[in-house]
Amino acid sequence: MKFSFSEEQTEFRNMLRRFLNDRSPTTEVRRVMETEAGYDPEVWRMMAEELGVTAIHIPEAYGGAGFGVSELAIAAEEAGRALLPSPFFGSTVMAATAIAEAGTDAQKQALLPGIAGGGTIAALAAAEPGTGWNADAFTATASPAGGTWRLTGRKSYVLDGMAAGLVVAAARLPQGGLGLFSLPADSAGLTRQPLQSMDPTRRLAQMDFDGAEAELLGGPEAGAPAWARTLDIAAVCLAGEMVGGAERLREDALEYVSMRMQFGRSIASFQVTKHKAADMLLEVELAKAAAYYAAAAADGGDEEVDQPLPALASLAKATASDTYMQTAIHAVQMHGGIGFTHDNDTQLWFKRAKASEVFLGSAADHRERMLQHWNA
Amino acid sequence: MTDFTEDEIRAEVRAWLTANWDPDRGLVEWRNILIDSGWGVPHWPEAWHGRGLPVGMTPVVEEEFDKVGAVGVAKMGIRTLAAATILEHGADLHKQRFLRGILTGEETWCQLFSEPGSGSDLAGAVTRADFQGGKWIINGQKVWNTSAHHADFGLLLARTDWDAVKHQGLSYFLLDMRQPGVQVHQLRQMNGHASFNQVFFTDAEIEPEYRIGEVGEGWKVATTTLMHERRGADGVRRYATGSDRPGRIYEEERAEVATVMAPYVWYPQRTGRADLLIERAKAAGCWDDPAVRQEVAKALTLARTAEWTARRAREAQQMGRPQGPEGSIGKLAASIVARACAKAHTMIAGPDAMLTGEDDGAGGVVAEILVSTPAISIAGGTDEIQRNIISERILSMPKEPRHDTDRPFRDVPRNQVG
Numbered sequence: 057m058k059f060s061f062s063e064e065q066t067e068f069r070n071m072l073r074r075f076l077n078d079r080s081p082t083t084e085v086r087r088v089m090e091t092e093a094g095y096d097p098e099v100w101r102m103m104a105e106e107l108g109v110t111a112i113h114i115p116e117a118y119g120g121a122g123f124g125v126s127e128l129a130i131a132a133e134e135a136g137r138a139l140l141p142s143p144f145f146g147s148t149v150m151a152a153t154a155i156a157e158a159g160t161d162a163q164k165q166a167l168l169p170g171i172a173g174g175g176t177i178a179a180l181a182a183a184e185p186g187t188g189w190n191a192d193a194f195t196a197t198a199s200p201a202g203g204t205w206r207l208t209g210r211k212s213y214v215l216d217g218m219a220a221g222l223v224v225a226a227a228r229l230p231q232g233g234l235g236l237f238s239l240p241a242d243s244a245g246l247t248r249q250p251l252q253s254m255d256p257t258r259r260l261a262q263m264d265f266d267g268a269e270a271e272l273l274g275g276p277e278a279g280a281p282a283w284a285r286t287l288d289i290a291a292v293c294l295a296g297e298m299v300g301g302a303e304r305l306r307e308d309a310l311e312y313v314s315m316r317m318q319f320g321r322s323i324a325s326f327q328v329t330k331h332k333a334a335d336m337l338l339e340v341e342l343a344k345a346a347a348y349y350a351a352a353a354a355d356g357g358d359e360e361v362d363q364p365l366p367a368l369a370s371l372a373k374a375t376a377s378d379t380y381m382q383t384a385i386h387a388v389q390m391h392g393g394i395g396f397t398h399d400n401d402t403q404l405w406f407k408r409a410k411a412s413e414v415f416l417g418s419a420a421d422h423r424e425r426m427l428q429h430w431n432a
Numbered sequence: 433m434t435d436f437t438e439d440e441i442r443a444e445v446r447a448w449l450t451a452n453w454d455p456d457r458g459l460v461e462w463r464n465i466l467i468d469s470g471w472g473v474p475h476w477p478e479a480w481h482g483r484g485l486p487v488g489m490t491p492v493v494e495e496e497f498d499k500v501g502a503v504g505v506a507k508m509g510i511r512t513l514a515a516a517t518i519l520e521h522g523a524d525l526h527k528q529r530f531l532r533g534i535l536t537g538e539e540t541w542c543q544l545f546s547e548p549g550s551g552s553d554l555a556g557a558v559t560r561a562d563f564q565g566g567k568w569i570i571n572g573q574k575v576w577n578t579s580a581h582h583a584d585f586g587l588l589l590a591r592t593d594w595d596a597v598k599h600q601g602l603s604y605f606l607l608d609m610r611q612p613g614v615q616v617h618q619l620r621q622m623n624g625h626a627s628f629n630q631v632f633f634t635d636a637e638i639e640p641e642y643r644i645g646e647v648g649e650g651w652k653v654a655t656t657t658l659m660h661e662r663r664g665a666d667g668v669r670r671y672a673t674g675s676d677r678p679g680r681i682y683e684e685e686r687a688e689v690a691t692v693m694a695p696y697v698w699y700p701q702r703t704g705r706a707d708l709l710i711e712r713a714k715a716a717g718c719w720d721d722p723a724v725r726q727e728v729a730k731a732l733t734l735a736r737t738a739e740w741t742a743r744r745a746r747e748a749q750q751m752g753r754p755q756g757p758e759g760s761i762g763k764l765a766a767s768i769v770a771r772a773c774a775k776a777h778t779m780i781a782g783p784d785a786m787l788t789g790e791d792d793g794a795g796g797v798v799a800e801i802l803v804s805t806p807a808i809s810i811a812g813g814t815d816e817i818q819r820n821i822i823s824e825r826i827l828s829m830p831k832e833p834r835h836d837t838d839r840p841f842r843d844v845p846r847n848q849v850g
């Protein structure tokens with residue numbers, strides 16, 4: 057549903073929100089972000105086993121819950137709101153989607169149940185230094201080697217790449233097409249290195265493939281469309297995550313200005329504060345509308361949707377990332393000096409907003425992509 | 433000022449430097465020579481280490497210094513606010529005691545204005561100064577005080593009268609930070625640095641002669657400090673880098689940058705570093721990207737027009753003309769420049785904007801820009817306060833109705849903090 061949520065969806069959201077309020081308040085986020093793993097294995101286990109968050113959109117035939125992108129995006133939104141440090145985005149949203157889109161039935165049988173159950177953490181190694189997520193420019197190559205494949209090249213900005221046990225990698229096939237491959241993260245010829253991430257709640261890795269052995273997911277024709285759809289779904293979920301974070305920032309800033317006094321009155325009573333708060337509400341609501349609409353479009357079946365998914369996913373990503381950053385800037389400003397401190401939580405979301413601004417491509421890239429696919 | 437005079441001054445500085453500049457001198461020794469010559473702060477009065485030249489000549493003199501790599505007096509950081517305030521409001525005793533130490537760099541200063549309950553509303557300070565036993569006794573708390581952990585002295589705004597209306601109950605003091613009644617705790621910022629502090633006073637003492645201005649006139653003095661801060665006198669636009677040349681004086685200068693100047697190492701980054709945009713875009717291989725070029729052009733335009741506006745103000749001052757609005761918009765312009773630069777740097781960095789430290793592709797500078805620019809629209813008076821000042825004082829628009837200046841300060845509603 058593109059303009060409203062069902063009761064079940066709302067109940068799912070509420071349950072997640074309660075869980076994250078309880079299990080991942082900011083004190084926990086701060087503790088976990090200082091750990092080497094970067095996520096809390098116990099929270100991850102509960103999310104998988106008790107809430108089924110790792111299985112949401114994975115088809116029931118492969119151990120999943122068989123829900124859609126809308127439900128996946130709701131989970132992303134709540135995770136973004138709580139700033140949950142977890143491999144949810146890298147494993148469930150990105151890697152599982154790529155496997156589900158590209159893999160053969162047997163491959164999906166082999167790989168997806170582990171991800172759905174949370175026991176396997178997977179990561180999608182696609183972006184490359186310099187070219188980002190533009191698949192046309194990927195330079196990593198795959199060469200056939202006696203029924204299997206060997207991958208060579210460098211991948212970067214791999215979300216949850218260090219936590220992963222399973223890697224899905226995008227590489228160029230000998231004929232120039234794009235292939236998606238799977239391989240264990242500890243394969244010979246694959247070296248992983250953590251990157252210093254500005255947002256400590258979101259872990260990134262660089263991966264160097266030096267003839268690492270890998271299995272081609274689906275056939276040689278499967279990679280390109282699977283990658284395109286994976287990018288769309290990831291962009292939709294990232295938009296969801298961003299509006300969740302932006303809304304939290306907006307609410308927290310409003311709460312702060314409502315209790316702070318200067319000049320003998322509430323700073324919320326200054327018209328400029330009110331206008332800022334009103335603008336923040338406006339922007340966040342517009343971005344939410346975009347994110348929800350795109351998620352519904354990804355699930356399909358609605359004849360009223362008159363634009364293709366890539367156009368809508370990119371529209372949502374660009375809008376949400378601009379909104380998130382602007383909301384974060386406003387939120388710091390509304391806090392004054394406290395907003396610039398490490399101890400104030402605003403900075404945590406600020407850094408996530410900054411990272412999300414460029415993750416999966418900049419707003420400018422996505423606006424361009426939107427127009428390229430737009431039904432005029 | 434005619435060109436002729438400027439040339440004359442250049443010639444005079446050059447001759448003086450030829451005769452005196454020697455990189456093998458000690459830093460303090462050299463600065464003392466400089467102070468005695470008046471070339472360290474040529475716009476200061478002749479009686480106080482200067483030459484009484486128009487302030488617009490100072491950059492001309494500095495240019496000549498730069499040409500030969502001559503080190504200047506210490507002029508970065510809060511010290512400049514201390515100097516400006518003491519020059520304008522201080523008694524001879526204060527000038528004698530403090531100005532030289534400021535310029536040689538031997539004594540470091542901090543600004544003790546903001547409190548947990550009062551930042552934008554500085555006149556709402558509740559740190560108290562009570563005159564007891566022939567001394568001022570200070571109790572209370574300040575916050576966000578840059579470099580207080582290094583400082584020898586602090587510019588302190590404290591309340592001496594609770595029955596007077598807000599702005600008339602304040603006094604201004606020069607506080608010795610090195611005493612048992614003063615406790616300093618560093619605070620970490622979102623950019624990882626810990627330049628500012630909490631400062632607690634428990635019966636800290638100030639000798640009566642270290643009050644500056646009359647009792648109850650502290651706000652007037654504070655206004656001078658703030659005006660200089662907002663015009664950029666705190667060295668916002670200066671880079672605390674030091675030179676990598678060989679020579680004893682440069683070594684000592686580098687040591688100074690690494691210690692007492694350390695709180696300011698990220699200050700260049702909070703301006704947005706417009707100067708790095710083009711080289712970063714070329715290095716990142718996106719200098720041909722039309723979207724990137726648009727953002728870079730916008731940021732450069734803002735940076736340059738802000739700079740030219742400041743120059744217009746300075747030249748008007750040099751020519752003895754009254755200051756126009758140019759002088760008041762600099763701080764607000766700096767915020768807008770910083771944001772535009774942060775946006776352009778993000779586009780240029782692309783996915784690398786997610787990384788920090790050595791991984792950001794530019795030795796950590798870009799990452800530091802992205803998490804430092806939010807400071808500039810808060811420190812030294814927020815953008816909103818600057819807009820209030822511009823609209824009410826420059827444009828004479830009606831003031832907000834106020835309910836904090838019509839009654840004794842003790843009856844004004846305030847935050848329950850600190």
Ligand SMILES: Cc1cc2nc3c(=O)[nH]c(=O)nc-3n(C[C@H](O)[C@H](O)[C@H](O)COP(=O)(O)OP(=O)(O)OC[C@H]3O[C@@H](n4cnc5c(N)ncnc54)[C@H](O)[C@@H]3O)c2cc1C
Nearest residue numbers: 326389390392393545546551552576577578811812814816
């Ligand atoms: C990097 C840095 C260095 C600093 N260094 C020093 C220092 O050395 N010494 C020192 O004393 N202080 C220092 N400060 C403190 C700084 O001056 C204050 O943070 C600033 O003035 C804002 O005050 P506040 O933090 O109390 O925020 P508040 O005043 O509580 O402001 C919160 C929000 O309310 C808005 N607001 C407040 N009043 C109004 C109004 N009338 N109309 C509209 N909006 C309003 C503000 O614009 C802001 O958005 C520093 C701050 C920073 C960030």
